[in-house]
Amino acid sequence: MSMSTPGPERVPSSVKVTKTSGQGKPPTSAGSTPGRKPGAKGPAGKGGGKGRKPVTPVKVAGGRNWGPIAVAGVVVLVAVGIIGYGVYAAVQGSRDWQDKASEIAGVVNYRKQNNAAINDQSHKQGQLQYVTSPPVGGAHNATPQNCSGDVYDAPIANEHAVHSLEHGAVWITYKQGLAADQVNVLKSKVEGQDYTMMSPYAGLDKNVSVQVWGFQYKTDDVNDPKIDQFIKDTRLVSALEPGVSCSGGNTTTGPLQAAGNGTVMNK
Amino acid sequence: MTVSTDPGAAADAAAPPETRRARGPIWAAVLALVLGVALGIGIGLSIPHFTKPGDDSVEAGFLRDMSTHHAQAVEMSMIAHQKSDDAEIVYVANDIALTQHGQIGYMQAWLRDWGLSPTGSQKPMAWMPNSAGSVVNGLMPGMATPEQLTKLRAASGKELNTEFLTLMRQHHLGGIHMAQEAVKLSDNKDIDWIAESMVQSQQTELGLIDDLLKKVQAS
Numbered sequence: 001m002s003m004s005t006p007g008p009e010r011v012p013s014s015v016k017v018t019k020t021s022g023q024g025k026p027p028t029s030a031g032s033t034p035g036r037k038p039g040a041k042g043p044a045g046k047g048g049g050k051g052r053k054p055v056t057p058v059k060v061a062g063g064r065n066w067g068p069i070a071v072a073g074v075v076v077l078v079a080v081g082i083i084g085y086g087v088y089a090a091v092q093g094s095r096d097w098q099d100k101a102s103e104i105a106g107v108v109n110y111r112k113q114n115n116a117a118i119n120d121q122s123h124k125q126g127q128l129q130y131v132t133s134p135p136v137g138g139a140h141n142a143t144p145q146n147c148s149g150d151v152y153d154a155p156i157a158n159e160h161a162v163h164s165l166e167h168g169a170v171w172i173t174y175k176q177g178l179a180a181d182q183v184n185v186l187k188s189k190v191e192g193q194d195y196t197m198m199s200p201y202a203g204l205d206k207n208v209s210v211q212v213w214g215f216q217y218k219t220d221d222v223n224d225p226k227i228d229q230f231i232k233d234t235r236l237v238s239a240l241e242p243g244v245s246c247s248g249g250n251t252t253t254g255p256l257q258a259a260g261n262g263t264v265m266n267k
Numbered sequence: 268m269t270v271s272t273d274p275g276a277a278a279d280a281a282a283p284p285e286t287r288r289a290r291g292p293i294w295a296a297v298l299a300l301v302l303g304v305a306l307g308i309g310i311g312l313s314i315p316h317f318t319k320p321g322d323d324s325v326e327a328g329f330l331r332d333m334s335t336h337h338a339q340a341v342e343m344s345m346i347a348h349q350k351s352d353d354a355e356i357v358y359v360a361n362d363i364a365l366t367q368h369g370q371i372g373y374m375q376a377w378l379r380d381w382g383l384s385p386t387g388s389q390k391p392m393a394w395m396p397n398s399a400g401s402v403v404n405g406l407m408p409g410m411a412t413p414e415q416l417t418k419l420r421a422a423s424g425k426e427l428n429t430e431f432l433t434l435m436r437q438h439h440l441g442g443i444h445m446a447q448e449a450v451k452l453s454d455n456k457d458i459d460w461i462a463e464s465m466v467q468s469q470q471t472e473l474g475l476i477d478d479l480l481k482k483v484q485a486s
Contacts, residue, residue: 079302082306148342188404192410193335194335232387235386251420
């Protein structure tokens with residue numbers, strides 16, 4: 001960067017210098033200095049402008065302008081390149097995660113739908129109904145499901161899991177009875193990874209469904225690279241309550257009734 | 268501008284070359300102006316991207332990994348804070364949970380400042396040289412296994428106290444190792460500041476944990 005900074009300064013300053021030297025030295029055919037291109041350019045322009053013998057300098061000026069023009073051209077190209085990169089980098093850096101997630105083929109963006117049942121963030125105790133399966137948002141129990149890389153070997157309560165989605169967790173669910181080696185592939189995406197959790201899910205229509213609050217991706221292939229892409233683009237940033245941790249939540253499995261962690265079952 | 272066109276019109280024979288020559292300086296001045304503005308904008312837009320750590324930098328890798336590492340310390344401390352019957356352990360658990368959750372806040376904020384995602388495309392610990400093999404089942408150095416966490420959650424009394432202190436001792440050792448590497452590898456003053464403070468505070472805490480562990484085991 002520091003190399004190109006003086007560039008534009010030099011270009012105009014050299015022009016000015018030639019202007020003044022041109023005024024100081026009225027061109028005579030013998031006095032022009034053919035060896036110095038920038039020097040000759042100025043006198044030609046300015047000297048001609050004063051209305052003096054125009055004929056000789058014209059050719060000189062026409063021929064010698066190409067040097068500075070070439071330099072200027074290169075500088076313009078460099079400048080355009082730098083601006084282009086700067087703008088590109090700025091635009092890329094500020095790209096919203098929601099745009100990135102939506103661009104993954106097959107991802108459903110429920111936030112866009114403005115469905116009141118999905119957008120509901122209220123705390124309600126007891127069993128709740130969800131409009132998608134697995135749920136991607138909606139009212140939920142006060143206690144979240146622990147999501148610090150927790151791998152659950154049995155289905156967990158939606159009412160807790162949705163609260164974890166609100167905290168920015170990625171919830172990987174898979175069809176109950178999926179082969180152990182396939183489950184292990186998914187497990188490797190969760191273990192040791194904060195803001196993730198995984199559980200089997202009853203009645204899933206595909207082998208795998210990955211969701212965060214408002215976004216869902218379903219696939220039959222546990223090795224589908226879009227699962228990793230989805231996790232990378234949504235984990236943590238999808239939090240509706242940024243900064244809330246995934247720890248200290250419910251760690252038991254089973255439907256809500258079986259979650260024996262003191263959850264009150266009143267309406 | 269008018270000065271340069273007038274003589275061009277006056278000298279009939281050489282009119283076209285005159286105007287061409289006369290416009291040279293104007294063209295150069297305009298070009299210089301455009302270039303100056305353009306370069307200024309370009310540099311202004313680009314400089315932050317060269318001065319801020321990149322997506323695959325040591326700094327970004329450390330912040331992402333240490334956030335996850337810290338999250339587990341918070342997790343374990345919350346369990347101990349909730350269930351321990353030893354006032355000193357409840358206090359140290361409280362201290363660890365709040366300190367490390369606060370540090371997660373710093374680390375996530377810097378990633379955000381740098382325009383980076385909290386998640387990276389590199390594997391855990393990739394920022395640290397010779398770290399291959401230090402991640403087992405996705406767990407970074409010192410992290411407790413899911414089985415150990417399950418055991419901790421189920422434990423109570425002396426077993427809980429011993430288990431928590433043992434796991435946290437191990438966790439701190441791994442964390443200190445990572446933080447020391449970050450200080451060594453990075454010249455970023457924010458990274459050095461937070462990593463040095465982690466090394467300092469966790470080493471002090473290790474002394475306390477060792478004392479408490481002796482006391483609990485003797486009880």
